[in-house]
Amino acid sequence: VGNSFVLTCSPKSNITMVTWKISPKVGGSCTLGYRADKNETDRTNCSDSMNWKYRPDQDPALDIRQVGIAHEGNYTCEVVSTDGNFQQMYHLTVLGKALLPHFTISWVLEGNSTPKEESHGNGTVTVLSKFTAHSTNVTHTTCFVSHPAVNWSRSIAC
Secondary structure (H helix, E strand, O other): OOOOEEEOOOOOOOEEEEEEEEEEOOOOOEEEEEEOOOOEEEEEOOOOOEEEOOOOOOOOOEEEOOOOHHHOEEEEEEEEEOOEEEEEEEEEOOOOOOOOOOOEEEEOOOEEEEEEEEEOOOOOEEEEEEEEEOOOOOOOOEEEEEEHHHOEEEEEEO
């Protein structure tokens, strides 16, 4: 997450045409194309964060700047050259560490609580806290949820 990433595509000489077909997990697909006979490039529905690394007639590599979760998906490079037709396929998975601490959960009444974190694989985390009261006459309690990095807190009657 946040870094630049380059996807290579072969061959690097005698290129007639190059097409990058990008199918993200979320959102619509996009294409980057190059035609040597007209020396023209074309882009359809691609964000500004994706572009040719160099001139596509010399090196058809794809440069992805500030990689994020939205970039996850399938990337296919199709090259037509005097040496033949070539296809290179990639599946991009974006990994990263959490930049902010997780939410904390505390309880107004004293008791036992143990928070558990569950990662969902898409960059989100669920924090679950179960409260066990010391006595049986507790009819309601309040949990306090906060996140110090975003100055956010909320009290919830449970």
